[in-house]
Amino acid sequence: MQLTIEQVRKVAQLARLEFTEEQLESFSAQLASIISFVEQLKDVDTEGVEVLSHPHALQDALREDEVQEGLSRQAALANAPAHDGECFLVPPVLG
């Protein structure tokens, strides 16, 4: 499995990670080896096996539609880097 620098740059951009050219190069090699490792699963014969959507056998973990107490606004905003006492503040979001 080979990964191009461009593919790694794109994945990094999607995850909002900033890398130097050297890092991009070394991560390309490392990610490629991880993918190769996982690719071994392709060798397993899955003919007739139903797709697994969750490793837990459990299903239908549901709750009733009843209001539960949440956080106070003060608590909700407490760890925000910036707030005005009512809302979280972030750099301008345009249109």
Next chain:
Amino acid sequence: MTLDACQLVVGLEVHVQLRTQTKLFCGCPTIFGAPANTQVCPVCLGLPGALPVLNRRAVELAVQTGLALNCAIPARTKWDRKNYFYPDLPKGYQISQFDLPICGPGWLEFPDPDAPEHTLRVRLVRAHLEEDAGKSMHDEKSGRGDSRIDLNRAGTPLLEIVTEPDLRSPQAAKAFLTELRLLLTYLDVSDCNMQEGSLRVDANVNLHIDTPSGKVATPIVEVKNLNSFRAVERALAYEQQRQWQQWQRDGKQLGEVPKQTRGWDENQAVTVPQREKEESSDYRYFPDPDLVPIAIDAELIERCRACLGERPLELRLRLQQEYGLTAYDADVIVAQGRALVEYFEMVVAKGASAKRASSWLQQDVLRTLNEQNLTIEQFPIDADKLGELIAAVEKGELENSRARDVFQYYLGHPQAGLEQARAALGIVQVDDRELTELCQKLLDEHPQIVAQAKAGDLKGLGALIGAAKRRNPNVDPRKVRSICQHLIEQQG
């Protein structure tokens, strides 16, 4: 080549906020308009370690809606993460459904705006559950220009309904949405309030153009910011023109340019290109490990099916078949909601004819509801009383204009019955001898009208009826006319 050679092709994505008490994955309330960031908890704030637990009611409402939309309901549905970064999305992903939506393919039938006797059918691709994002507000006034984020809405349950590109005109798109909203209102699964964002519409639109070398499709444009059904209609009509002109200029076809997103500008009545989110289509969906799949068993489906009731389309047909109403009258009554249909049926059950009941409802009742800003549930005259009143007109016991007086009296005296209203308004039946005397007196006073009538000109009788009503408001105008004619004939 002219605009006639091009066919508008439209598919819609409709987000409907489901009527639950709490959010999709946590117990925070979903009340609109609460002070900012007062309906939040670690789950909907995306705090580390918090785990989502699915709201049972949201599943039921989604299945109910899917059944009403003729959707296939799969035995199993699951949750996926849709990854993107935006300040109103605290987790950095939205919990949504990718490959196993809760509602599969279906369809909705609705009255054809060009031929109300007929219906159009739009196929639905799917409908899936997902959580809403928060709200970002950009305050122009604040010097620093920060955006403010309110996360009250984050995590509110939405059902996203996706149609096939089956719509062919702006009017058809509006008619589809009108029927969808009416259906959702009948089901009571959403309040469908567009101003409050509980119903949001995006449109995918392009043109199919007949050219000498075959059919050509123009690039698909997604139109957002459609805040009313009228905006949908206008924006689609605008896009039809714009894409046609664009195609004449550059001849670009579907697939030759990336999909564009445009926003509808209500004031300028144009669509304008929106800034593309970088890599916006690469959401890297994957199954959400925090949530287990849901099995939808036959018992749940049957329970939801039992809640459906009659849908608007079925009701319109029944009102026509059972009561002999016209398609138009049936549509006006059904469009007002289930409560008004029930009111209509009770009025008829009390002895009113369907035709007269429908006309009283459309004129007197709906006008009063509009004027006083009431719902039919708040209307002071109950259906039995109106039915009894119209039945009295039907039997000739009460004259139509006097019945309207009683109607007005009832509005001011919700407790009053027909006897009390008659007494208060001085309504007594006029016996025939008394009426004949009155008519004779009027004829004696108006020899000119009598002479005209004898010469075959009956126009003057209207004036006599008016005079009779002034002397005794209880007289029946039809009787006055026939007695006067009879008396004139006797004079020879």
